[in-house]
Amino acid sequence: MDAGAVWGGLNLNSGVVLSLIAVLWALVWQNLQQLQLQHFFKRHVGRHARRFAAIVDPYLSVTIGEYDGGGRMRSADAYKEVKAYLADTTARDARHLRAEGAKDADRLELSMVDGEEVADVLLPDEGGGIVFWWAYSKSPPQQDWRWGGGEQENRRFYRLFFLDAHRDVVLNTYLPRVRREGRDVMVKNRRRKLSTNISVHQSWTHVPFEHPKTFATLAMDPAKKKEIVDDLDTFKNGKDYYARIGKAWKRGYLLYGPPGTGKSAMIAAMANHLDYDVFDIELTSVHSNTDLRKLFIETTSKSIIVIEDIDCSLDLTGARTKKKDSEDHDNKATKADGDGKKDTRSKVTLSGLLNFIDGLWSACGGERIIVFTTNHLEKLDPALIRRGRMDKHIEMGYCCAPAFEFLARTYLGVEEHELFATVGALLQEVDMTPADVAENLTPKSAHDDADSCLRELVAALEKTKEDKANGRGMDLQPEEDDGGAVQVMMGVGLE
């Protein structure tokens, strides 16, 4: 008689008996494994031994390894989902636990240590009353020739044990449920990260993302703000749309404007609104196009990838003419130069960057926003910012009257004031960034109140006006732009 049917029948008749037998058998099997009897049988006694082994060990198994596809490139989603799914069971049943810091500063995230096992039950209404066993382990280090011949780290994995009779339930009901519920737990426990690539290993290091800026505290024209928020929401809910039109699920934003106009603040507000991680790329620390691609592959979905001051990061001006030359140098970043010194300058090229944004690799993972910021739009190669790469261009400009009133409400808590009209009129004559307006509105001592802060702002604006009339104060003048026009409104520019 088929062994699986016998065991399946026992299990259906009595869950308790099966549990006891399963516990006893797990102990016996552990010992068998230790004695390497199974290995001996498989190797030396052949087909008959395998039949015998099925009677001795009726359990089948599914192994869920830490890395996808044999490579080290991405931690496998299924592994993380199983880990998250088992967290509660582990906390309740496992005897030896591993603890890591959790989202909540006081709590710990628990998982099993090597060799630990826990049982999980599929409830009757889910087609079961079946007990499954999960074991956590790691394989010993091995020589891996594909990745430079070095010794691989320990490969960690979860292994699920079940009876042959439950094969269909496991594959079609139980494992999909584990992944679904694991994902839910991960979303709940997610501590958002701010990652940067300033590391000698050309990989990411991260800290918790805790920037307080939100759209509710970002001063800008309300209509423009709504347009950006709607755009972000449409993107976030656009999975099916992007699949339907055959486009990678990503969107590029270009934020441009003078220093202090809120470009970085806007990125923080975007991340908080979307509940995404932030990957802040310091392009000058990336040695080559290959390293840039590697960094991209290591980013996760639901994230904003930021390159600030893109015009300063690389010499992208006229990069097309230098393209061939610089491509020849690609991947030779650490090669010794003529003087024997190591050349550690970034060799990322324009083509490398374009590939990063919309090459084949850029589609991996999905749900990513790429944001470039610049103070000098005119310095950027048109190929870099054309629609399709940087889909939305947002101009961050000097402070206008509505933005000032918004800041006054936020900083001083005043809805109306006799000086509002004066400030509004002055802001039409001179350019002042929201950062400068905000600084003037910030109380400097316990004696400062709304009146004194607003008076200070008026004085600062009048001084700027006077300097402008006398040809001084170039620090507050806008950079020359194409038409020489002065931008006084914050909002979406080229859309």
Ligand SMILES: Nc1ncnc2c1ncn2[C@@H]1O[C@H](COP(=O)(O)OP(=O)(O)OP(=O)(O)O)[C@@H](O)[C@H]1O
């Ligand atoms: N529109 C705004 N609303 C509210 N606060 C703002 C706004 N713009 C700037 N600020 C405040 O001014 C400060 C500087 O802004 P931010 O760093 O975002 O400027 P930036 O445009 O990124 O400048 P840079 O080009 O030098 O990087 C921040 O503290 C930010 O909160």
Ligand SMILES: [Mg+2]
């Ligand atoms: Mg900035």
